[in-house]
Amino acid sequence: MQGIRVGNAASKGQGLFACRDIPTRATLYTTNELTIAAINTTELSNFCYSCYAGSQPSTEQWYNFGQYRDAELKVCSGCQVARFCGERCQKQAWKKNHKHECKIFKKLRPKVLPEQVRAILTFLLQHDNGLLADGVWSDITNVMSHMDDLRAAGGDTWMSLMLMAKATHEYSQTKVDLNTLLKLFCILKVNGMQLSTTYGDPIGAFLDTTLLKINHSCDGNVMVYRPTYTNGTGWIHRRSDDKATIRLLPLRPIAKGEELTTSYIEFTKHVSDRQKNLQNDYFFTCTCGKCTKDADVAKKLSSTDPTLAKQQATWREEVNTHLELLKNPPYTISSSITALTSVVRVMESSLSFNPADDPYPRAVHELKLLHMDNHKSVDQALICGLKEHLLIGPAIYSSPYYSTRVTNAVYLLQVFALLDDSFNPLPRQDPRLVAQAKSIERKGLSKKSFKYWRLRICIHTRAYIDMAALTDLVEVLRREQVSIGLDRAAFHELVDSEAIKTQGEKEMRSLLDISEERWEMLVRPELKRVEDERDRV
Numbered sequence: 001m002q003g004i005r006v007g008n009a010a011s012k013g014q015g016l017f018a019c020r021d022i023p024t025r026a027t028l029y030t031t032n033e034l035t036i037a038a039i040n041t042t043e044l045s046n047f048c049y050s051c052y053a054g055s056q057p058s059t060e061q062w063y064n065f066g067q068y069r070d071a072e073l074k075v076c077s078g079c080q081v082a083r084f085c086g087e088r089c090q091k092q093a094w095k096k097n098h099k100h101e102c103k104i105f106k107k108l109r110p111k112v113l114p115e116q117v118r119a120i121l122t123f124l125l126q127h128d129n130g131l132l133a134d135g136v137w138s139d140i141t142n143v144m145s146h147m148d149d150l151r152a153a154g155g156d157t158w159m160s161l162m163l164m165a166k167a168t169h170e171y172s173q174t175k176v177d178l179n180t181l182l183k184l185f186c187i188l189k190v191n192g193m194q195l196s197t198t199y200g201d202p203i204g205a206f207l208d209t210t211l212l213k214i215n216h217s218c219d220g221n222v223m224v225y226r227p228t229y230t231n232g233t234g235w236i237h238r239r240s241d242d243k244a245t246i247r248l249l250p251l252r253p254i255a256k257g258e259e260l261t262t263s264y265i266e267f268t269k270h271v272s273d274r275q276k277n278l279q280n281d282y283f284f285t286c287t288c289g290k291c292t293k294d295a296d297v298a299k300k301l302s303s304t305d306p307t308l309a310k311q312q313a314t315w316r317e318e319v320n321t322h323l324e325l326l327k328n329p330p331y332t333i334s335s336s337i338t339a340l341t342s343v344v345r346v347m348e349s350s351l352s353f354n355p356a357d358d359p360y361p362r363a364v365h366e367l368k369l370l371h372m373d374n375h376k377s378v379d380q381a382l383i384c385g386l387k388e389h390l391l392i393g394p395a396i397y398s399s400p401y402y403s404t405r406v407t408n409a410v411y412l413l414q415v416f417a418l419l420d421d422s423f424n425p426l427p428r429q430d431p432r433l434v435a436q437a438k439s440i441e442r443k444g445l446s447k448k449s450f451k452y453w454r455l456r457i458c459i460h461t462r463a464y465i466d467m468a469a470l471t472d473l474v475e476v477l478r479r480e481q482v483s484i485g486l487d488r489a490a491f492h493e494l495v496d497s498e499a500i501k502t503q504g505e506k507e508m509r510s511l512l513d514i515s516e517e518r519w520e521m522l523v524r525p526e527l528k529r530v531e532d533e534r535d536r537v
């Protein structure tokens, strides 16, 4: 552990603490050996079983156009379940764990075990076959399991934990008792972290003996990040041995002795939903500063404007329903677009509009993704992405170094690229994109302002990256800047010209339909802050 230690976090149990002052550019901890991990069953054919390289990650699929480098996955001829990006990964996995589980997977074919069972089964077989390093078994089995809470809550969750424990006991023929196995499933349920792509798309779950000591805060000071390695020409999802699978990065400077915290849940949700989530899934009540502040604001709103408070609860309900529907096909994209657009519109038209208010951030983000579907309305996706970048980002993230904020900006730049005539990575045969670019112009953003904003967002995002530890994204931004195709002189003319800047801002207000007053209040402070920051880089 680099500059961090496990310590007593009072009523929260153990926690992680900084042993020195930590600047934002530091990497706090890295690992490329996750203690327990499994890829979701639905993603098994898309990601390497050993290094989690992706063959078709959902978000990035379109990202690098022709340059995207797929990892070609070959299926294990024994079990036909695990897929590997190369011989090296296959050999490593065979030695580490696959030798023992492969036989079990083969016997069960065509049934594929759920990810939780594969995760615990693999760990158990490593233990039973003497393949775990000293202390790892006790490090994991001594973690808070909340088994009594889960048993008391009962229901389908408890039933499924018991069934999974029984099945694992039977398949493994282990000497470890059933109760310990059940505890392991509870530990994974309560402490498991999401294994994801760099863009945050979930692909599995993992447990790491150090990271699982991090306690929760809705305004955490660290983030768990899965880097995407790049070279000059495209993404390389494959990780070489010297590179980490997971990194722990600071979101702001952290003082010596401060506790490291991260958000276990979607922190943009309303405080009442966050508390429900934390109580149901993690069995505690959050008392962080953000919860105290948000609860005060909610209480005040209920007493001063009960109609609005009620209205907001209805919007949250509506967005939650659609986001839930979108998780499981068959779903209708167009009806979700209609419902989410209507919530976004009414929220924006409210006099007390605050872009941080749940469900606005979640609705705009989902709408952006839905509009990108099949490139059907990239122009609308651009508008959503811009709202997310200019209005929502500054309002919900207490720090610019959130990987989500940076990767959202990188995504937005790619949406710009799709609509930019002068940037031509794709054969421009799609007349829909040409028509959509025209629609952006008709809505008020001229070609010059379009280019100005594309460049401006690129430069500002690059500045965030230079100040943070998200170094793997530098190459992506460098390439992006080149692709905008401006020489140094033209670059300064665009970004530093007051006239172009004033015009660009005016046109952006028109595109996003934001009044000047709202722009000055909600967008201006952040624009000023990033400009100051850029000057410091």
Ligand SMILES: C[S@@+](CC[C@H](N)C(=O)[O-])C[C@H]1O[C@@H](n2cnc3c(N)ncnc32)[C@H](O)[C@@H]1O
Pocket: 009, 011, 012, 013, 014, 015, 143, 144, 146, 190, 191, 212, 213, 214, 215, 216, 217, 282, 283, 284, 285, 286, 287
């Ligand atoms: C991943 S573990 C964190 C490490 C844990 N404190 C330990 O001692 O092993 C998650 C559990 O820690 C406790 N916890 C985490 N954050 C907390 C918080 N902000 N307040 C109270 N309890 C918390 C809860 O019991 C939660 O289920």
